[in-house]
Amino acid sequence: MNQKFWIIIFICTSALAFVLVPLVLPEYYIGLVTRALILAILAMSINLLLGHLGLASVGHGVFFGIASYTVAILTLRIGITPWCAMGIAILSAVIAAGLFGFLATRTKDIFFLAIMLAFCQVFYGISVSWKAVTGGYDGIPGLLRPRIIPGLNLEHTIPFYIFVLLVFMIATGGFWILTNSPFGLTLKGIRDSETRMKVLGYNVWLYKYLAFIISGLIGGISGILHAYYDGCPNPADFGIVRSSTALFMVILGGPGILAGPVVGSIIIVFLQDLISNITDRWLMFLGGVYVVVVLLFPEGVLGGIKKKLDLSIGMKREAGLPISHLNGN
Amino acid sequence: MIKKNGQGWVTLSILSIASTVVFLADGFIPLKIHAAPAVKIGYAISMSGVFTSYGEDLRDGLNLYMDKIGHKVAGRNIEIIVEDIGSNQVNRALDVGRKLIQKNNIDILAGVIDSGSAYALANLVEKHKIPFVISNAGADDLTQRKSNPYIMRVSFTNSGGSHPLGVWAFEKGYRKAVVMGSDYAAGYEHVGGICQTFKKMGGKIIQEIWPPLGNQDFAPYLANVNRDADVVMVFFAASDALRFVKQYEEYGLKKKIPLIGKGYYLDDNILPKQAEAADGLISESHWCFLLDTPENNEFNTAFIKKYGRRPTNIGEQGYITGMVIAKALEKTKGEIKSEEFVKVMRSLEFKAPRGMIKFDKYGEVIQTYYIRKVEKVKGEWQSVPFKSYPEVSQFWTWTPEEYMKMTPYMEMKGKWVE
Numbered sequence: 001m002n003q004k005f006w007i008i009i010f011i012c013t014s015a016l017a018f019v020l021v022p023l024v025l026p027e028y029y030i031g032l033v034t035r036a037l038i039l040a041i042l043a044m045s046i047n048l049l050l051g052h053l054g055l056a057s058v059g060h061g062v063f064f065g066i067a068s069y070t071v072a073i074l075t076l077r078i079g080i081t082p083w084c085a086m087g088i089a090i091l092s093a094v095i096a097a098g099l100f101g102f103l104a105t106r107t108k109d110i111f112f113l114a115i116m117l118a119f120c121q122v123f124y125g126i127s128v129s130w131k132a133v134t135g136g137y138d139g140i141p142g143l144l145r146p147r148i149i150p151g152l153n154l155e156h157t158i159p160f161y162i163f164v165l166l167v168f169m170i171a172t173g174g175f176w177i178l179t180n181s182p183f184g185l186t187l188k189g190i191r192d193s194e195t196r197m198k199v200l201g202y203n204v205w206l207y208k209y210l211a212f213i214i215s216g217l218i219g220g221i222s223g224i225l226h227a228y229y230d231g232c233p234n235p236a237d238f239g240i241v242r243s244s245t246a247l248f249m250v251i252l253g254g255p256g257i258l259a260g261p262v263v264g265s266i267i268i269v270f271l272q273d274l275i276s277n278i279t280d281r282w283l284m285f286l287g288g289v290y291v292v293v294v295l296l297f298p299e300g301v302l303g304g305i306k307k308k309l310d311l312s313i314g315m316k317r318e319a320g321l322p323i324s325h326l327n328g329n
Numbered sequence: 330m331i332k333k334n335g336q337g338w339v340t341l342s343i344l345s346i347a348s349t350v351v352f353l354a355d356g357f358i359p360l361k362i363h364a365a366p367a368v369k370i371g372y373a374i375s376m377s378g379v380f381t382s383y384g385e386d387l388r389d390g391l392n393l394y395m396d397k398i399g400h401k402v403a404g405r406n407i408e409i410i411v412e413d414i415g416s417n418q419v420n421r422a423l424d425v426g427r428k429l430i431q432k433n434n435i436d437i438l439a440g441v442i443d444s445g446s447a448y449a450l451a452n453l454v455e456k457h458k459i460p461f462v463i464s465n466a467g468a469d470d471l472t473q474r475k476s477n478p479y480i481m482r483v484s485f486t487n488s489g490g491s492h493p494l495g496v497w498a499f500e501k502g503y504r505k506a507v508v509m510g511s512d513y514a515a516g517y518e519h520v521g522g523i524c525q526t527f528k529k530m531g532g533k534i535i536q537e538i539w540p541p542l543g544n545q546d547f548a549p550y551l552a553n554v555n556r557d558a559d560v561v562m563v564f565f566a567a568s569d570a571l572r573f574v575k576q577y578e579e580y581g582l583k584k585k586i587p588l589i590g591k592g593y594y595l596d597d598n599i600l601p602k603q604a605e606a607a608d609g610l611i612s613e614s615h616w617c618f619l620l621d622t623p624e625n626n627e628f629n630t631a632f633i634k635k636y637g638r639r640p641t642n643i644g645e646q647g648y649i650t651g652m653v654i655a656k657a658l659e660k661t662k663g664e665i666k667s668e669e670f671v672k673v674m675r676s677l678e679f680k681a682p683r684g685m686i687k688f689d690k691y692g693e694v695i696q697t698y699y700i701r702k703v704e705k706v707k708g709e710w711q712s713v714p715f716k717s718y719p720e721v722s723q724f725w726t727w728t729p730e731e732y733m734k735m736t737p738y739m740e741m742k743g744k745w746v747e
Contacts, residue, residue, distance in 0.1 A: 026431070026432070028427065028428065028431030028432040031427055031431060131513075131514065135445075136445075136513060136514060137417045137419075137443070137445050137513075138419070138444060138445035138448055138468075138514065139419050139445060139449070141419075141445075141448040141449045141451075141452055142448075142452055142475070155456065230419075230420055230423050230449070231452055231453075232419050232420075232423065232448075232449040232452070234419040234420065234445065234449075236418060236419065236420045236421075237420075273428070276425075276428075
């Protein structure tokens with residue numbers, strides 16, 4: 001079978017799966033899939049940095065939160081039209097990324113992780129204490145979903161699902177184009193050997209900086225969708241659990257793989273739903289899953305399965321390659 | 330390497346086919362289950378985080394009442410689905426709310442300790458037209474400026490009991506007051522209510538002091554208290570309250586300026602630890618352990634017998650949550666038609682452990698507020714009620730329209746002193 005055939009099969013079945021969702025699933029599960037798609041977009045923004053630049057971040061909730069608070073503050077406190085608010089929210093996430101990027105992209109490894117966490121915590125503090133604007137712990141309840149097309153009310157589960165699905169598709173498409181463009185390939189080059197790319201004459205810092213801003217933009221999109229999903233931005237958006245779960249989604253799915261974030265996100269969201277039926281100790285369970293995944297699938301579920309398949313069909317590949325060499329795009 | 334051999338895409342295709350199948354299977358399972366005839370109450374309470382003890386009290390209170398009526402009303406069984414929404418975790422509350430409504434198909438949502446979650450869930454129930462019985466969360470606007478036709482509140486409004494307390498303080502002869510409260514939304518509302526009626530009667534607020542929530546040391550704040558005051562009026566809760574009352578005595582203020590406040594600063598849970606430091610202090614509450622009515626005695630005895638500890642006002646709120654739902658179900662003969670059911674609940678009038686209660690058209694409870702004094706009764710520190718203000722509405726003596734035109738107490742912080 002040639003590769004194109006399988007790509008088409010893959011796209012068709014996943015499209016079919018997502019189109020079937022509203023037809024076969026009860027409303028509650030459509031809601032869960034919607035949530036998974038929204039978080040998958042956040043995970044995608046982390047994937048760009050982790051999978052394509054090798055930078056792990058536990059603070060991406062900062063863009064997510066900035067965008068979701070901006071939407072809510074602009075629509076509820078100032079009264080701007082939703083489209084405008086969304087535009088400004090994306091812009092604010094991009095500006096934030098532009099500012100943080102100056103600092104963050106000069107670091108790597110654990111320092112990058114720590115500085116992103118610090119940014120996130122600063123905004124967590126602001127969201128809790130600047131009560132007049134952010135509502136403190138209560139957040140900003142009462143954000144209604146906009147009416148985009150007359151007659152189509154996004155307040156209902158299915159239209160909102162379709163809207164999120166469309167945004168997700170566009171984001172994924174854009175991400176695919178980006179990572180396969182010369183820009184994306186340069187990022188991979190930087191990830192594999194920064195020095196080599198420098199020697200080749202690339203402005204490594206600029207590439208990292210731009211990737212960081214794009215990552216902030218994608219995180220912002222996710223934040224806006226989530227603000228409309230819950231209708232209530234609150235400090236948890238900046239919380240460490242939100243960011244680290246998103247990072248975990250990427251690791252679980254497979255860093256650097258296009259479908260990694262969404263696979264990770266669906267697994268986590270549905271697992272959480274399943275586990276919370278049994279026990280209230282969800283975070284403890286998540287920790288356990290994390291340990292298991294790191295032990296059994298260090299390249300994520302997709303990466304792990306792919307590797308097993310590749311080995312079983314006798315691919316000649318050195319064992320023990322680092323994650324970075326196994327990515328599939 | 331996918332691009333070269335296509336194996337990765339094989340994997341992905343298999344995965345996506347598998348997940349489609351899983352979705353399909355997942356989707357069909359719930360359809361097979363027939364709706365049980367039981368009335369389902371989703372009880373969203375804090376079973377983790379700082380409000381855990383409140384959550385446990387709410388749970389025990391509701392269970393106590395359900396045991397009393399045998400989990401059955403008007404021929405229908407009552408099923409309680411308890412879910413943990415954490416403390417101050419709005420997203421989690423919404424997730425749980427959606428799950429209870431869409432997956433468990435609950436008929437009534439109840440519980441909720443913190444106001445942030447209550448506001449968010451109020452929007453959710455309005456969307457899904459599910460009656461919402463708030464068992465604790467006291468934020469004023471839940472039943473005022475942001476009320477909706479599905480809300481019932483059986484607990485209190487933050488500023489509800491503050492109004493009679495302000496009046497009592499003025500009638501007691503106090504004219505110049507220093508107010509203190511924890512620096513967060515509930516603090517502004519609890520304290521705001523006292524200031525409002527106290528000032529309206531002719532009293533003067535000479536100073537406002539707002540220590541942060543979870544404050545470790547009140548010394549700098551107490552040193553600042555204006556010594557010209559006739560009275561210090563406060564709202565503190567939990568560990569803040571314990572430290573505050575102890576330090577108020579240690580710094581010799583207790584002998585100089587009388588201290589009064591909302592019941593939480595002398596809560597039954599912390600009163601034994603405050604002990605002598607709390608002796609003689611005045612507080613207000615909508616329920617008292619020592620209230621000598623048949624209903625309250627029955628409640629207290631049953632609670633102690635079942636759980637081996639003294640009930641709290643939160644436990645009583647859980648109990649009333651059950652009472653309101655059960656009494657309304659009796660009236661409708663077990664039928665629940667969202668908005669109409671809420672109207673039935675709002676028309677109820679009955680004797681609860683805390684006294685006679687009824688409801689206004691915003692779903693807020695109209696009840697008696699008690700002024701209490703700490704004394705040693707039979708070797709135990711107790712808040713003894715000595716004056717009651719019956720049938721207190723959340724709007725006090727104003728009409729709802731007049732009242733809601735006034736600036737919300739939330740925005741009055743720092744503006745009480747003239």
